[in-house]
Amino acid sequence: xxxxxxxxxxAAKTPTDIEHEELISGSEAIAHAVSLADVDVITAYPIRxxxxxxxxxxxxxxxxxxxxxxxVAESEHSQFEIVKHASAVGARVFCGSSGVGWMYAFxxxxxxxxxxxxxxxxxxxxxxxxxxxFGVEHNDxxxxxxxGWMLIWVxxxxxxxxxxxxxxxxxxxxKVFLPCAICTDGAFLTHSQYSVKVPSKAQVDRFLPPxxxxxxxxxxxxxxxxxxxxxxxxxxxxxxxxxEAMKRAKGVIAEAYREFKExxxxxxxxxMFIEEYMTDDAxxxxxxxxxxxxxxxxxxxxxxxxxxxxxFVRLKWLRPFPTEELRKSLARFKAVGVIDRDYxxxxxxxxxxxxxxxxxxxxxxAKRPLMSGFIAGLGxxxxxxxxxxxxxxxxxxxxQIGKAExxxxxxxxxx
Amino acid sequence: xxxxxxxxVYRGIFQKSLAKNICRGIVLAARKENKVGTAFGRYxxxxxxxxxxxxxxxxxxxxxxxxxxxxxxxEPNEVDVSxxxxxxxxxxxxxxxxxxxxxxxxxxxxxxxxxxTANRTPEDLLKHIHKKEYPxxxxxxxxxxxxxxxxxxxxxxxxxxxxxxxxxxCPGLVSFKSLEQAILEEWKNELKVTSARKSYESVxxxxxxxxxxxxxxxxxxxxxxxxxxxxxxxIPGIPLGKEYHSEATGQTGxxxxxxxxxxxxxxxxxxxxxxxxxxxIKCTLxxxxxxxxxxxxxxxxxYDVRLESCTGCxxxxxxxxxxxxxxxxxxAFFDDNASEYEAWKKDKTTYVASVTEKIKNPQATLRSxxxxxxxxxxxxxxxxxxxSHGSKG
Numbered sequence: 001x002x003x004x005x006x007x008x009x010x011a012a013k014t015p016t017d018i019e020h021e022e023l024i025s026g027s028e029a030i031a032h033a034v035s036l037a038d039v040d041v042i043t044a045y046p047i048r049x050x051x052x053x054x055x056x057x058x059x060x061x062x063x064x065x066x067x068x069x070x071x072v073a074e075s076e077h078s079q080f081e082i083v084k085h086a087s088a089v090g091a092r093v094f095c096g097s098s099g100v101g102w103m104y105a106f107x108x109x110x111x112x113x114x115x116x117x118x119x120x121x122x123x124x125x126x127x128x129x130x131x132x133x134f135g136v137e138h139n140d141x142x143x144x145x146x147x148g149w150m151l152i153w154v155x156x157x158x159x160x161x162x163x164x165x166x167x168x169x170x171x172x173x174x175k176v177f178l179p180c181a182i183c184t185d186g187a188f189l190t191h192s193q194y195s196v197k198v199p200s201k202a203q204v205d206r207f208l209p210p211x212x213x214x215x216x217x218x219x220x221x222x223x224x225x226x227x228x229x230x231x232x233x234x235x236x237x238x239x240x241x242x243x244e245a246m247k248r249a250k251g252v253i254a255e256a257y258r259e260f261k262e263x264x265x266x267x268x269x270x271x272m273f274i275e276e277y278m279t280d281d282a283x284x285x286x287x288x289x290x291x292x293x294x295x296x297x298x299x300x301x302x303x304x305x306x307x308x309x310x311x312f313v314r315l316k317w318l319r320p321f322p323t324e325e326l327r328k329s330l331a332r333f334k335a336v337g338v339i340d341r342d343y344x345x346x347x348x349x350x351x352x353x354x355x356x357x358x359x360x361x362x363x364x365x366a367k368r369p370l371m372s373g374f375i376a377g378l379g380x381x382x383x384x385x386x387x388x389x390x391x392x393x394x395x396x397x398x399x400q401i402g403k404a405e406x407x408x409x410x411x412x413x414x415x
Numbered sequence: 416x417x418x419x420x421x422x423x424v425y426r427g428i429f430q431k432s433l434a435k436n437i438c439r440g441i442v443l444a445a446r447k448e449n450k451v452g453t454a455f456g457r458y459x460x461x462x463x464x465x466x467x468x469x470x471x472x473x474x475x476x477x478x479x480x481x482x483x484x485x486x487x488x489x490e491p492n493e494v495d496v497s498x499x500x501x502x503x504x505x506x507x508x509x510x511x512x513x514x515x516x517x518x519x520x521x522x523x524x525x526x527x528x529x530x531x532t533a534n535r536t537p538e539d540l541l542k543h544i545h546k547k548e549y550p551x552x553x554x555x556x557x558x559x560x561x562x563x564x565x566x567x568x569x570x571x572x573x574x575x576x577x578x579x580x581x582x583x584x585c586p587g588l589v590s591f592k593s594l595e596q597a598i599l600e601e602w603k604n605e606l607k608v609t610s611a612r613k614s615y616e617s618v619x620x621x622x623x624x625x626x627x628x629x630x631x632x633x634x635x636x637x638x639x640x641x642x643x644x645x646x647x648x649x650i651p652g653i654p655l656g657k658e659y660h661s662e663a664t665g666q667t668g669x670x671x672x673x674x675x676x677x678x679x680x681x682x683x684x685x686x687x688x689x690x691x692x693x694x695x696i697k698c699t700l701x702x703x704x705x706x707x708x709x710x711x712x713x714x715x716x717x718y719d720v721r722l723e724s725c726t727g728c729x730x731x732x733x734x735x736x737x738x739x740x741x742x743x744x745x746x747a748f749f750d751d752n753a754s755e756y757e758a759w760k761k762d763k764t765t766y767v768a769s770v771t772e773k774i775k776n777p778q779a780t781l782r783s784x785x786x787x788x789x790x791x792x793x794x795x796x797x798x799x800x801x802x803s804h805g806s807k808g
Contacts, residue, residue: 187458294487307480414640
């Protein structure tokens with residue numbers, strides 16, 4: 001909250017640009033964005049915590065505030081297949097899921113980026129079964145990280161709304177045409193109400209051009225076949241096309257944030273891919289995704305009162321991964337601790353997914369910080385100020401001895 | 416620089432909208448004074464089950480930075496005000512297995528206030544509220560446990576009456592003017608402002624000393640560590656039941672089903688079944704139909720409710736073929752979960768006299784909190800219409 005985008009100048013505001021404030025949850029904020037973006041086709045299949053979005057969308061439709069094709073599918077797999085096809089024929093689409101629901105859709109999730117479908121989805125992050133649990137864990141969304149999905153984690157309801165609009169603009173850019181998942185921590189974001197500035201339709205219309213599929217439009221006037229069976233003569237080139245599209249996405253994202261500032265006044269341009277907090281003179285920083293930022297920033301402020309030079313870096317976009325930005329940021333520090341709300345059993349150093357990705361990104365640097373990974377907050381367990389203070393103490397110790405050992409710690413597990 | 420945290424403890428599903436409306440009202444009123452806030456339900460309570468205690472929270476701070484300390488949490492560490500919108504919740508709340516019994520004033524700060532909607536006196540409520548090691552305040556907003564906001568239930572203004580009272584007991588929260596603005600914007604109803612003001616003016620508050628309250632030690636459990644837990648997401652089964660041993664008669668026999676020791680469930684109860692054993696024909700229907708297997712079969716073939724497992728669903732009373740054998744009685748009229756059968760066997764005259772007194776008290780048997788008989792709501796609406804028509808005439 002403290003490091004939020006600031007309202008820029010009030011220049012060039014017309015009466016139709018007036019935004020209004022509502023007390024809404026992160027899910028409701030995304031539902032608002034979907035309505036403002038005038039999405040054509042939405043599919044739904046209930047699973048907590050994602051289902052709050054479909055409830056709000058259904059409510060808006062029932063109240064006559066929003067018009068779209070709202071299809072309740074018979075499974076998550078069908079849900080994602082339906083919007084994939086709708087998008088192929090030129091419809092702007094929205095969908096989403098959580099936990100094992102997202103996993104049940106997995107086949108559809110793999111073909112969506114391959115076919116260059118600019119679907120925008122919300123993942124209400126939830127622990128994977130078993131055990132059945134509702135709390136936040138990031139392994140559901142992380143499962144698609146290699147497939148061509150753009151993945152962004154947000155940490156408050158305002159950012160959820162704003163990011164959903166940015167996601168449409170980026171995904172539907174012909175240079176990109178890749179799906180984008182907005183990842184929201186179950187409970188802390190999906191089920192908590194905050195005061196959110198809801199922009200006007202006129203502002204959104206200026207920001208978001210219509211979705212045009214052009215030569216890829218599946219239509220009788222544009223006779224094409226999509227998704228034919230191929231042999232080894234073709235696959236690698238298709239993969240290379242997606243690789244280039246993902247590389248281009250970074251520039252399109254940056255452009256979208258700049259344009260967003262112009263239209264809506266909220267400025268994310270200094271924190272597009274990563275958001276730094278109290279890092280200017282920091283020696284030790286923690287890095288994490290999603291709402292972990294809240295206890296992290298509170299802890300940073302507390303420890304700074306004791307004179308400790310601590311900071312926090314919030315990683316927003318995991319795909320495309322901000323390699324250069326992270327190198328530039330993290331090389332300055334003596335030690336970096338990555339908090340993972342996920343697990344990757346048997347991985348390098350038995351560490352979390354984000355830890356290993358960030359550490360790999362820093363490998364080519366001549367001067368690298370000491371790096372530790374912290375597995376915390378699994379299954380929605382609260383990550384407390386005490387937990388984060390303990391992480392900082394471990395990092396301080398590694399600075400003293402000049403070595404991060406062990407490389408991975410489980411924090412907050414009952415021994 | 417300040418943060419005010421408020422919790423609303425309510426009966427799951429029945430009072431979900433009521434609790435949500437109260438918490439939203441708090442944050443919306445605070446926004447009128449440029450404070451920042453968040454309103455949220457305790458995530459673990461959902462999906463809510465009928466009558467099971469649940470919580471909603473509102474946290475209001477002067478700055479976003481201050482508020483941040485209360486975010487990404489399931490519940491605040493401590494609260495300035497606890498609001499119980501059902502007086503039977505004063506006995507404590509247990510939402511899930513392993514939670515233990517949490518006193519209704521558990522999160523209350525020193526000199527904080529417990530606000531209860533009740534038609535009872537503070538002294539009566541304090542018989543069931545657990546003792547606190549420091550002083551706090553007890554405030555009462557008069558009224559029954561409200562279902563306002565649930566499906567067709569009419570808006571009885573409980574939400575704004577609580578908000579009005581809240582401003583009186585928590586003057587630093589917001590001005591009445593701000594609350595008025597928020598009420599008009601959110602509900603567009605002048606009458607609700609009047610209700611809030613009346614409640615603001617009439618709420619009664621009393622100091623509670625550490626010596627006051629129930630001595631009961633709330634049950635709690637220590638959760639095992641990962642090395643002690645079974646692997647493969649497996650949990651040990653509940654062992655089989657055993658013979659019933661009666662303290663009063665010394666007899667052993669019958670059958671006492673085993674129950675989950677980590678989840679007692681009775682905090683979900685607003686009414687309990689009271690059995691007049693002399694009327695029982697031992698037909699077994701209560702025992703067969705109880706969804707929680709909480710009837711113990713006594714050595715002489717009676718059926719005794721295990722009150723630590725009984726959620727007060729009233730199915731036993733509904734299926735009992737004998738008129739007046741099982742009667743549902745409001746929890747407020749009981750101080751413990753002791754066995755009815757043992758009390759009856761120990762002293763039949765005293766037991767029957769005590770039970771009969773309760774059964775004959777219309778306040779004790781009124782289905783007012785969780786469960787109602789079919790058609791009751793329509794009857795209430797009709798009665799109310801008649802009453803208001805009469806007053807006009």
